[in-house]
Amino acid sequence: MSGSSSSPEAAATAGTPGDPVTAFLAWLHVEKNFSPATVRAYAADLDQFARFCAGEAPGDARAAKPPRPPLDPAKITLRTVRGFLAALSGQGLKTSSLGRKLATLRSFFGS
Secondary structure, three states: OOOOOOOHHHHHOOOOOOOHHHHHHHHHHHOOOOOHHHHHHHHHHHHHHHHHHOOOOOOOOOOOOOOOOOOOHHHOOHHHHHHHHHHHHHOOOOHHHHHHHHHHHHHHHOO
16 A cells, blocks of 8 residues: 555555445454554555456555555455465465465455
């Protein structure tokens, strides 16, 4: 996520009003009381996934980039998620990191 602040509040408000990712990150911080580091990790995972859904190759989730593309949960399929994880696996991402990204997506999509 871009910007100079790395607080969960900044991560949660980096999207547009009504954005489901922004609402989800705010919920993690306020309602679930997740640590700032966990909220940042979830934000980076969702940013990386949104970029993949927009046609970008998955790269380093921590690299500075322009604002996250919109992510419409209604348009995401199991095939999309599998493709994302396969692309990351093909880049040599560790199984533990893939597991965390999958946990982020499961939490976001409510499954």
